[in-house]
Amino acid sequence: xxxxxxxxxxxxxxxxxxxxxxxxxxxxxxxxxxxxxxxxxxxxxxxxxxxxxxxxxxxxxxxxxxxxxxxxxxxxxxxxxxxxxxxxxx
Numbered sequence: 001x002x003x004x005x006x007x008x009x010x011x012x013x014x015x016x017x018x019x020x021x022x023x024x025x026x027x028x029x030x031x032x033x034x035x036x037x038x039x040x041x042x043x044x045x046x047x048x049x050x051x052x053x054x055x056x057x058x059x060x061x062x063x064x065x066x067x068x069x070x071x072x073x074x075x076x077x078x079x080x081x082x083x084x085x086x087x088x089x090x
Contacts, residue, residue: 036077046084053078 001009003025011021032050035042042050057073081089 044082046082048082048085049080051078051080052076 007018007022007025010016010025011018014021016024032042036050036052039052041052053076055074055076058071060069060071061067062069
């Protein structure tokens with residue numbers, strides 16, 4: 001499912017216009033993004049939790065040349081599915 005299909009599904013399910021559904025989806029993504037940027041987790045009970053994963057600096061290898069390289073520390077968004085979502089997918 002892509003973004004347009006999701007907007008259409010939300011509009012149909014909630015009996016609202018596609019424009020309002022698109023605004024709601026955009027508001028959701030902005031809210032999750034801003035919370036993660038602040039370092040806050042976003043928990044949706046039964047669905048899952050959005051968090052930030054801290055990756056430490058480490059040594060790696062260039063697969064082409066085999067040379068050792070330094071990989072910088074980074075932060076990455078992470079999603080952990082909730083029990084209800086896991087059970088529904090089984």
